[in-house]
Amino acid sequence: MNQNTRKRQTTYLVNEIFYSIQGEGSAVGMPMIFIRFAGCNLACAWCDTDHEHGSQMTGHQILEAIIRLAIGHSKPIAVCLTGGEPMCQVDRHLVKILCGLHWPLHIETNGTLWDDCLKEFETVTMSPKEINPLMEIDLCRNSSWSVKHCDLKLVYTDNPADMERLITTWGVQPFRIKFMQPMTTIHGTTMNGKEQYSMNTKEVIEWVLQNPDWRMSCQLHKIFQIR
Numbered sequence: 001m002n003q004n005t006r007k008r009q010t011t012y013l014v015n016e017i018f019y020s021i022q023g024e025g026s027a028v029g030m031p032m033i034f035i036r037f038a039g040c041n042l043a044c045a046w047c048d049t050d051h052e053h054g055s056q057m058t059g060h061q062i063l064e065a066i067i068r069l070a071i072g073h074s075k076p077i078a079v080c081l082t083g084g085e086p087m088c089q090v091d092r093h094l095v096k097i098l099c100g101l102h103w104p105l106h107i108e109t110n111g112t113l114w115d116d117c118l119k120e121f122e123t124v125t126m127s128p129k130e131i132n133p134l135m136e137i138d139l140c141r142n143s144s145w146s147v148k149h150c151d152l153k154l155v156y157t158d159n160p161a162d163m164e165r166l167i168t169t170w171g172v173q174p175f176r177i178k179f180m181q182p183m184t185t186i187h188g189t190t191m192n193g194k195e196q197y198s199m200n201t202k203e204v205i206e207w208v209l210q211n212p213d214w215r216m217s218c219q220l221h222k223i224f225q226i227r
């Protein structure tokens with residue numbers, strides 16, 4: 001999908017807009033204004049995000065909400081588009097409005113939907129969840145842009161066959177940084193603090209030690225119980 005074939009959105013279904021600290025990936029620890037878009041084109045068994053409900057907002061209403069959260073701050077604040085799957089809705093029109101802030105833009109995507117407007121983002125974190133027919137994307141083929149501008153984040157599951165397929169498909173691509181992250185939920189139940197999470201984390205530590213071109217990531221916002 002490219003910018004010429006994407007239908008222009010007049011409003012966007014937004015689940016929530018809030019100010020917090022990035023808990024995972026290469027921008028961990030960075031204060032950000034998060035825009036969580038409702039809805040996703042995948043249905044992962046372990047999905048822990050309540051993203052189904054939302055309010056219809058125009059691009060300018062989203063911008064106003066961001067500016068309201070930034071009142072009292074004199075310095076730029078990074079803005080992170082997340083979901084759900086933000087690329088089900090994000091288009092060039094919205095990105096142009098957000099670029100008007102001249103603040104760093106970040107996005108977290110499952111990588112199934114491509115649009116050239118992704119080039120405007122300082123950080124694109126791609127987190128493929130499964131191999132399925134939707135995953136036709138080949139960033140190198142669809143654009144002059146390449147995955148070397150993106151971070152890859154794989155969630156380490158307890159299914160060795162799935163992991164093998166994800167790693168051999170995506171791990172061989174020239175991403176900027178490759179992260180392996182322990183799964184913190186399974187079938188909607190939090191694993192945080194439980195034996196299963198601890199085992200999963202130990203496996204990721206061992207795996208990253210064996211694969212030093214990868215980095216370990218974790219979900220600090222869940223560990224510290226921040227939003």
Ligand code: SF4
Binds near residue numbers: 043
């Ligand atoms: S891609 Fe992300 S938001 Fe979508 S169902 Fe999977 S875990 Fe949930």
